[in-house]
Amino acid sequence: DTAVSQTPKYLVTQMGNDKSIKCEQNLGHDTMYWYKQDSKKFLKIMFSYNNKELIINETVPNRFSPKSPDKAHLNLHINSLELGDSAVYFCASSQGFGEVNYGYTFGSGTRLTVV
Protein backbone atom coordinates (compact mmCIF):
# COMPACT_ATOMS: atom_id res chain seq x y z
CA ASP A 1 0.00 0.00 0.00
CA THR A 2 1.93 3.00 -1.30
CA ALA A 3 1.47 6.06 0.91
CA VAL A 4 2.33 8.69 -1.73
CA SER A 5 2.11 7.50 -5.30
CA GLN A 6 3.14 9.38 -8.43
CA THR A 7 2.43 8.52 -12.01
CA PRO A 8 4.12 8.13 -14.34
CA LYS A 9 7.49 7.07 -12.96
CA TYR A 10 9.25 7.98 -16.18
CA LEU A 11 8.16 10.49 -18.80
CA VAL A 12 10.00 11.24 -22.04
CA THR A 13 8.48 13.90 -24.22
CA GLN A 14 9.34 16.44 -26.88
CA MET A 15 9.86 20.14 -26.41
CA GLY A 16 6.69 22.15 -26.68
CA ASN A 17 4.39 19.36 -25.46
CA ASP A 18 2.01 19.64 -22.51
CA LYS A 19 2.17 16.93 -19.87
CA SER A 20 0.75 16.13 -16.44
CA ILE A 21 2.13 14.26 -13.45
CA LYS A 22 -0.34 12.88 -10.95
CA CYS A 23 0.09 12.45 -7.23
CA GLU A 24 -2.14 10.77 -4.69
CA GLN A 25 -1.66 10.16 -0.97
CA ASN A 26 -3.67 7.80 1.22
CA LEU A 27 -2.32 9.02 4.56
CA GLY A 28 -5.10 11.45 5.31
CA HIS A 29 -2.61 14.34 5.24
CA ASP A 30 -3.95 17.79 4.53
CA THR A 31 -0.84 19.31 2.98
CA MET A 32 0.83 18.31 -0.27
CA TYR A 33 3.91 19.54 -2.09
CA TRP A 34 5.77 19.40 -5.35
CA TYR A 35 9.58 19.42 -5.30
CA LYS A 36 12.00 19.50 -8.20
CA GLN A 37 15.38 17.81 -7.98
CA ASP A 38 17.64 19.45 -10.50
CA SER A 39 20.86 18.26 -12.10
CA LYS A 40 22.83 19.42 -9.08
CA LYS A 41 20.65 17.19 -6.89
CA PHE A 42 19.09 20.04 -4.92
CA LEU A 43 15.50 19.46 -3.88
CA LYS A 44 13.62 22.71 -4.42
CA ILE A 45 10.08 23.46 -3.33
CA MET A 46 7.75 24.42 -6.14
CA PHE A 47 4.27 24.42 -4.64
CA SER A 48 2.51 23.62 -1.42
CA TYR A 49 -1.22 23.07 -0.96
CA ASN A 50 -3.04 22.91 2.35
CA ASN A 51 -6.65 21.70 2.24
CA LYS A 52 -6.73 22.35 -1.51
CA GLU A 53 -5.50 25.91 -1.02
CA LEU A 54 -2.23 27.14 -2.51
CA ILE A 55 0.15 28.09 0.32
CA ILE A 56 3.60 28.20 -1.24
CA ASN A 57 4.29 29.16 -4.81
CA GLU A 58 7.97 29.61 -5.39
CA THR A 59 9.38 31.38 -8.40
CA VAL A 60 8.29 28.84 -10.93
CA PRO A 61 7.41 29.63 -14.57
CA ASN A 62 3.69 29.97 -15.03
CA ARG A 63 3.90 27.08 -17.50
CA PHE A 64 3.70 24.98 -14.32
CA SER A 65 0.22 24.80 -12.86
CA PRO A 66 -0.69 22.68 -9.85
CA LYS A 67 -4.22 21.37 -9.48
CA SER A 68 -5.67 19.96 -6.28
CA PRO A 69 -9.12 18.46 -6.86
CA ASP A 70 -9.23 17.21 -3.26
CA LYS A 71 -6.98 16.85 -0.23
CA ALA A 72 -5.64 13.51 -1.40
CA HIS A 73 -4.51 14.64 -4.85
CA LEU A 74 -2.11 17.22 -6.18
CA ASN A 75 -1.39 17.08 -9.89
CA LEU A 76 1.23 19.04 -11.77
CA HIS A 77 0.52 20.22 -15.29
CA ILE A 78 3.34 21.60 -17.42
CA ASN A 79 2.70 23.52 -20.63
CA SER A 80 5.13 24.08 -23.49
CA LEU A 81 7.84 21.86 -22.06
CA GLU A 82 11.43 23.05 -22.36
CA LEU A 83 14.75 21.20 -22.19
CA GLY A 84 15.47 22.82 -18.83
CA ASP A 85 12.37 21.19 -17.33
CA SER A 86 14.16 17.85 -17.39
CA ALA A 87 14.48 16.78 -13.75
CA VAL A 88 13.05 14.44 -11.17
CA TYR A 89 9.83 15.73 -9.67
CA PHE A 90 8.82 14.57 -6.19
CA CYS A 91 5.42 14.83 -4.63
CA ALA A 92 5.21 14.85 -0.82
CA SER A 93 2.61 15.17 1.90
CA SER A 94 2.46 16.08 5.57
CA GLN A 95 -0.12 16.56 8.26
CA GLY A 96 -0.72 20.23 8.73
CA PHE A 97 1.71 22.94 9.66
CA GLY A 98 3.67 22.32 12.81
CA GLU A 99 3.86 18.56 12.66
CA VAL A 100 7.17 18.81 10.89
CA ASN A 101 8.88 16.68 13.54
CA TYR A 102 7.53 13.69 11.62
CA GLY A 103 8.82 15.00 8.33
CA TYR A 104 7.25 14.72 4.94
CA THR A 105 6.31 11.52 3.17
CA PHE A 106 7.66 11.52 -0.35
CA GLY A 107 6.61 9.71 -3.46
CA SER A 108 9.21 7.81 -5.46
CA GLY A 109 9.59 10.57 -8.02
CA THR A 110 8.86 11.13 -11.71
CA ARG A 111 11.86 11.41 -13.99
CA LEU A 112 10.94 13.84 -16.74
CA THR A 113 13.15 13.99 -19.82
CA VAL A 114 12.45 16.61 -22.45
CA VAL A 115 14.08 15.94 -25.82
Add this chain to the structure above:
Amino acid sequence: DQQVKQNSPSLSVQEGRISILNCDYTNSMFDYFLWYKKYPAEGPTFLISISSIKDKNEDGRFTVFLNKSAKHLSLHIVPSQPGDSAVYFCAARAGNNDMRFGAGTRLTVKP
Protein backbone atom coordinates in the same frame (compact mmCIF):
# COMPACT_ATOMS: atom_id res chain seq x y z
CA ASP B 1 20.71 31.27 -2.71
CA GLN B 2 21.30 27.94 -1.08
CA GLN B 3 20.36 28.27 2.56
CA VAL B 4 21.16 24.68 3.48
CA LYS B 5 24.54 23.31 2.48
CA GLN B 6 26.06 19.88 2.58
CA ASN B 7 29.63 20.43 1.51
CA SER B 8 30.64 16.78 1.33
CA PRO B 9 29.10 15.09 -1.70
CA SER B 10 30.26 11.67 -0.51
CA LEU B 11 31.50 9.79 2.54
CA SER B 12 32.86 6.28 2.87
CA VAL B 13 33.16 4.44 6.19
CA GLN B 14 33.84 0.91 7.37
CA GLU B 15 31.02 -1.18 8.78
CA GLY B 16 30.82 -0.83 12.55
CA ARG B 17 32.49 2.58 12.61
CA ILE B 18 30.83 5.95 13.09
CA SER B 19 29.45 7.93 10.16
CA ILE B 20 29.27 11.69 10.61
CA LEU B 21 27.33 13.72 8.06
CA ASN B 22 27.52 17.48 8.25
CA CYS B 23 25.21 20.30 7.29
CA ASP B 24 25.51 24.09 7.47
CA TYR B 25 22.77 26.66 7.14
CA THR B 26 22.55 30.41 6.77
CA ASN B 27 19.00 31.33 7.80
CA SER B 28 18.74 31.93 11.56
CA MET B 29 14.94 31.77 11.27
CA PHE B 30 14.92 28.02 10.67
CA ASP B 31 13.04 26.41 13.55
CA TYR B 32 13.24 22.72 12.70
CA PHE B 33 15.94 20.59 11.12
CA LEU B 34 15.50 17.17 9.61
CA TRP B 35 17.50 14.41 8.01
CA TYR B 36 16.18 12.30 5.17
CA LYS B 37 17.59 9.15 3.66
CA LYS B 38 17.19 8.31 -0.01
CA TYR B 39 17.77 5.07 -1.86
CA PRO B 40 18.07 5.04 -5.69
CA ALA B 41 14.75 5.28 -7.53
CA GLU B 42 12.89 6.04 -4.31
CA GLY B 43 11.74 9.23 -2.65
CA PRO B 44 13.48 10.62 0.44
CA THR B 45 12.45 8.95 3.71
CA PHE B 46 12.27 10.90 6.94
CA LEU B 47 14.93 9.78 9.43
CA ILE B 48 15.18 12.11 12.40
CA SER B 49 14.48 15.72 13.33
CA ILE B 50 15.50 18.29 15.90
CA SER B 51 13.88 21.47 17.08
CA SER B 52 15.97 24.63 17.14
CA ILE B 53 15.50 24.83 20.91
CA LYS B 54 17.40 21.58 21.43
CA ASP B 55 20.99 20.62 20.79
CA LYS B 56 20.68 16.86 20.55
CA ASN B 57 18.13 14.25 19.55
CA GLU B 58 18.76 10.53 19.57
CA ASP B 59 16.87 7.66 17.97
CA GLY B 60 18.55 4.30 18.13
CA ARG B 61 21.75 4.37 16.10
CA PHE B 62 21.01 7.87 14.83
CA THR B 63 21.83 11.08 16.69
CA VAL B 64 21.47 14.60 15.40
CA PHE B 65 23.47 17.43 16.98
CA LEU B 66 22.63 21.10 16.51
CA ASN B 67 25.06 23.97 17.10
CA LYS B 68 23.00 27.10 16.61
CA SER B 69 25.84 29.55 17.18
CA ALA B 70 27.79 27.89 14.37
CA LYS B 71 24.66 27.28 12.27
CA HIS B 72 25.75 23.70 11.94
CA LEU B 73 24.15 20.32 12.44
CA SER B 74 25.43 16.82 12.08
CA LEU B 75 24.03 13.31 11.89
CA HIS B 76 25.93 10.53 13.64
CA ILE B 77 25.28 6.91 12.79
CA VAL B 78 26.77 4.41 15.22
CA PRO B 79 27.51 1.68 14.39
CA SER B 80 27.29 2.08 10.61
CA GLN B 81 25.81 -0.81 8.65
CA PRO B 82 25.95 -1.60 4.91
CA GLY B 83 22.18 -1.00 4.73
CA ASP B 84 22.83 2.61 5.73
CA SER B 85 24.42 3.22 2.33
CA ALA B 86 22.24 5.89 0.74
CA VAL B 87 22.09 9.60 0.02
CA TYR B 88 21.37 11.67 3.13
CA PHE B 89 19.64 15.03 2.80
CA CYS B 90 19.70 17.70 5.44
CA ALA B 91 16.59 19.90 5.53
CA ALA B 92 15.42 22.93 7.48
CA ARG B 93 12.02 24.50 7.95
CA ALA B 94 11.62 28.24 7.51
CA GLY B 95 8.08 28.45 8.81
CA ASN B 96 4.80 27.80 6.99
CA ASN B 97 6.13 24.31 6.31
CA ASP B 98 8.58 25.71 3.76
CA MET B 99 11.28 23.03 3.83
CA ARG B 100 14.72 23.76 2.35
CA PHE B 101 17.00 20.89 1.40
CA GLY B 102 20.72 20.49 0.98
CA ALA B 103 22.22 18.76 -2.04
CA GLY B 104 22.78 15.50 -0.17
CA THR B 105 25.76 13.40 0.88
CA ARG B 106 26.21 9.91 -0.50
CA LEU B 107 27.21 7.55 2.30
CA THR B 108 28.85 4.23 1.47
CA VAL B 109 29.34 1.75 4.28
CA LYS B 110 31.83 -0.93 3.35
CA PRO B 111 31.51 -4.44 4.81
